[in-house]
Amino acid sequence: MTTSKPNWIFCVAASITIAVAFSGRLAGQTAAVESSAGGGSGTEWSVQVKRIDSGDLGLAHSFQVAIYENLLEELTKTKRFKQVLREGDGKAGELPNLLILKTTVVKYTRGSETQRAVTTVSGATKLTVQSQLITRDGKIVLDRTVQGNVRFFGSNLRATHNLARNIAKVITQSAWPGSERLARNSPVNPDRGRHTSPAS
Amino acid sequence: MNRFLVVRKGQRRFFVRRVLIDVCALWLSASVAALAQSTAPALKANQPFSIRATHVVGLPNTKSNCKGTLSTQDNVLRFQQSGKTIAQVDIASVRDVFLGEEEMQVGGLPMKIGKTAAPYGGGRVVSLFAHKKYDTLTLEFVDSNGGLHGAIFQVTKGQGELVKNELVARGVSSRSGEDQLTKQSTSEVAYDDK
Numbered sequence: 001m002t003t004s005k006p007n008w009i010f011c012v013a014a015s016i017t018i019a020v021a022f023s024g025r026l027a028g029q030t031a032a033v034e035s036s037a038g039g040g041s042g043t044e045w046s047v048q049v050k051r052i053d054s055g056d057l058g059l060a061h062s063f064q065v066a067i068y069e070n071l072l073e074e075l076t077k078t079k080r081f082k083q084v085l086r087e088g089d090g091k092a093g094e095l096p097n098l099l100i101l102k103t104t105v106v107k108y109t110r111g112s113e114t115q116r117a118v119t120t121v122s123g124a125t126k127l128t129v130q131s132q133l134i135t136r137d138g139k140i141v142l143d144r145t146v147q148g149n150v151r152f153f154g155s156n157l158r159a160t161h162n163l164a165r166n167i168a169k170v171i172t173q174s175a176w177p178g179s180e181r182l183a184r185n186s187p188v189n190p191d192r193g194r195h196t197s198p199a200s
Numbered sequence: 201m202n203r204f205l206v207v208r209k210g211q212r213r214f215f216v217r218r219v220l221i222d223v224c225a226l227w228l229s230a231s232v233a234a235l236a237q238s239t240a241p242a243l244k245a246n247q248p249f250s251i252r253a254t255h256v257v258g259l260p261n262t263k264s265n266c267k268g269t270l271s272t273q274d275n276v277l278r279f280q281q282s283g284k285t286i287a288q289v290d291i292a293s294v295r296d297v298f299l300g301e302e303e304m305q306v307g308g309l310p311m312k313i314g315k316t317a318a319p320y321g322g323g324r325v326v327s328l329f330a331h332k333k334y335d336t337l338t339l340e341f342v343d344s345n346g347g348l349h350g351a352i353f354q355v356t357k358g359q360g361e362l363v364k365n366e367l368v369a370r371g372v373s374s375r376s377g378e379d380q381l382t383k384q385s386t387s388e389v390a391y392d393d394k
Contacts, residue, residue, distance in 0.1 A: 051348060060298075060300050060336075061296075061298035061300065061338045062256075062298065062300045062302075062336045062338045062352050064350075065257075065258065065338050065340065065350030065351075065352055066256070066257055066258075066350075066352060068348075068350055069257045069258045069349075069350050069351075069352075070257065085347065086343075086347030086348050086349065087347065087348040088342060088346040088347055088348050089345050089346060089347035090345045090346045090347075091345060112303065113303060113304055113305050113331070114303060114305065114327060114328070114331045117305050117315070117324070117327035117331075118324045118327045118328055119324075153312065155302070155304055156302060157256060157257075157302075157352070
């Protein structure tokens with residue numbers, strides 16, 4: 001009875017040691033695979049944001065500029081790109097892996113802050129845009145339709161902030177040929193139930 | 201009795217004269233106020249000016265919704281907060297200036313909480329009247345690398361036009377039609393070719 005107890009403890013301790021050792025080894029292997037995938041096949045891209053194309057929708061210039069500026073800010077926050085450049089930036093010519101973000105407004109509903117405050121249910125400002133990531137040679141690597149709106153609180157311009165955040169989120173969650181995310185085989189979640197047109 | 205009548209007559213005359221004076225004073229003050237409104241601060245071209253403005257978005261190293269003073273001096277457009285220059289833009293680098301008009305609810309967060317807490321939908325009634333119009337001033341300018349920047353300011357209604365005129369006088373181009381665009385009625389428009 002007294003001799004069997006130390007044996008039992010020894011067995012448990014040995015199995016725990018083996019389990020810990022194996023898990024550490026597996027984790028090390030995963031990290032090695034990830035680092036090789038990230039540093040090797042994944043290309044670090046930069047992005048140049050083009051000015052917003054509002055078409056014939058009559059979107060005010062303040063909205064166009066707000067979307068453009070908020071996009072630059074949100075894309076910088078994601079840290080997905082090596083550099084986030086503005087339209088016309090001279091540095092764009094020197095960068096080898098450059099994507100161009102083209103944003104076209106496809107739908108715009110002008111709301112009213114007062115109407116929202118009085119009725120709660122009406123007066124929402126809604127913006128729907130088509131965002132395309134295009135390579136230098138004109139190949140579209142990402143094409144998504146994204147919405148941004150302000151329904152309850154906040155000024156009308158807040159819709160532009162929400163829209164830019166949504167575009168940045170979609171880009172972060174997407175993958176394209178040569179992107180770091182695709183190289184890692186990470187799961188891709190295309191823009192969460194919104195109507196999406198696939199990349200051509 | 202006669203003496204009493206004389207006194208009452210005198211009082212009546214005094215009362216009529218006083219009413220006349222009051223009406224004249226009221227009319228005079230109203231006309232002066234109207235004159236002051238119609239001849240709102242006129243700025244002469246190429247003279248330094250300074251107005252209160254709220255930076256919405258776009259200026260480098262400046263927080264959003266930051267209140268300050270927008271001024272021009274020596275061909276530079278400055279945004280200052282409590283006398284300290286936060287950001288400045290060379291007027292020569294400004295490509296376009298646009299003017300728009302927006303409406304906002306006044307009172308900020310305290311007012312919002314108060315309106316929410318008001319019983320029987322009283323907050324909604326307050327919201328009907330607690331709003332004001334303001335001008336949005338949108339600038340497009342380029343940096344030293346040629347990169348396009350945009351900056352948006354909120355200014356008191358009427359002052360946006362003055363700033364725009366000032367910038368146009370200094371050689372900045374201004375596209376018309378912004379007012380028309382921003383004042384359009386609520387309507388949904390969409391591309392059909394999508």
